[in-house]
Amino acid sequence: MGISRTGLGLGLLAASALVAGHGVLAQQLPSECRTTALRQCLLSADRQLCVLGAMQGMPDSCRKAISARAASRAGALPAGWREDAYGPDPLQKVDWVAPPGVRKAPLVLFVHGGGWSIGDKRMDAGKKGAHFVGEGWAFASANYRLVPQATVEQQAQDVASAIAWARRQPDVDPDRIVLMGHSAGAHLAALVGTDPTYLKAAGVPLSAVQGVVLLDGAGYDVAQQMAAPRNPVQSMYVQAFGSDRARQEALSPTRHAAAPNASNWLILPVERRADSVAQSQELAAKLKAAGATVQVVPQPAKTHMTLNRELGDAGDPSTVVVDRFLAGLR
Template structure:
């Protein structure tokens, strides 16, 4: 019986990473056990969705193990992996519409609590959707906490943008029509790049090149407020990323930098069922609007923190149409 239980856990782990188990080492037994403890009742169906929902509940070592497996995925069909720096994490996947010339670029920033995550597991099927709508699509990795600081993560992503702009002619991109899209911790990083000009300036990227920012269910725009109001697991992750220093927390809060200049156009999409995400979204939106940016905030119904991102681009996702309208307004 025990062997069958572990085998089922291994199958669940394969669903998490999305590739055949033969291609990679299996998840540790402890992680398979955690997954099955959360999703054992879904063996008859719905296991994949359950595993995705369970990820935030896994222990940090298991979340990191899942992230590392995801990083071993093959390059998605139609994409090319490009190195934008010297670190192993300084890589991005780029897909462009057929025959692209001067295509606008949508750059995706994955989440994972600043400590885990990967450009492929987070991006899902967004590349094909973006290409169908005339946008090139890039998904970038960045160094992770604790090996890197949040400041270094923002610098990594700014350098990724600088790299894409420097190679825009070769890749068929418009260097001055870039939209940043981030999910969860990635939403925080996208918002930080769109409000604090020091990171883009250091990468020699004019703020005007970022035509818009799309934020998917972030809750860290005011770091100190979120770090001090959430459950213990949230407080631990925020302290690991931002420390307990109020000055550093403020310096890394997009809300602190929402005075002009900012990126000009914003679409902020909290999940309707998350009070903290809705509150943080509205607080940032109010500050950005006061500073002169065009901001749309919409609480997305009938989606979770995970499904909002995973299925974005599909017609059934309750945010797809809003994002398509926003992107079309920037063409």
């Protein structure tokens, strides 16, 4: 179903931000956000899909205001976590936690989604961190600069810079880093894991990225995704990637999958999303042809939202798959 692409994660952020109701909506969002379509979504049986459609016609300032409000609901950092900067911009920060008493722990670095234009490191990060720390991993969730104030190229460079920051931390093993991303964050993780330009500019050897985990990624082949006849978030793709096909291809991980690449990959598309499964399999085939080890494991009974939101829950089947992959790297 086409409606479940990248923007469904965006719809989740928006729906969670708006669920408080009309009064709070009127008080906390800019006037340009308070459209009739958005108000009607509060009465819809499926707020998330309704908000997704309504947000397509909103200005970027409105989408960012909704994202900021959703992030604020995540609350303060849990005990033992730290927030550090990896660059001078206010968005170039990570929240992170390391297993107590462990020196040189391997690290999972998570990259959030949000259509390249919204999202925040605090969304759904706390339980992921608690879970992976329990498995002996350090965990970091990174913010990055957002479109349109930044380009996708700059976002990928931010991810690489966050890896460079992580390698300088005494609690982190600099050569055992796993890059994980959801939705647009999966696209950025895949791009950094396939195009060596970004890590090289950050002074990071490709071998330091021991593995890459992609959660229902968005646009591994950007040009192909933008050409799809039913892309409900086409305006966000245009804002992020523009109309220049050469640039779209340059920002497509599948187009960079010839060696060198990160050596180990786990790709988890949502089973019901034909486009996500197809793009995952195409990326995997090219990575395998270049010598990488790749698993594609479509996730049944998951949506674009729940795959990310439930990761780290006790008994969650997707978490079991990720844990098995990570254990194989140690």
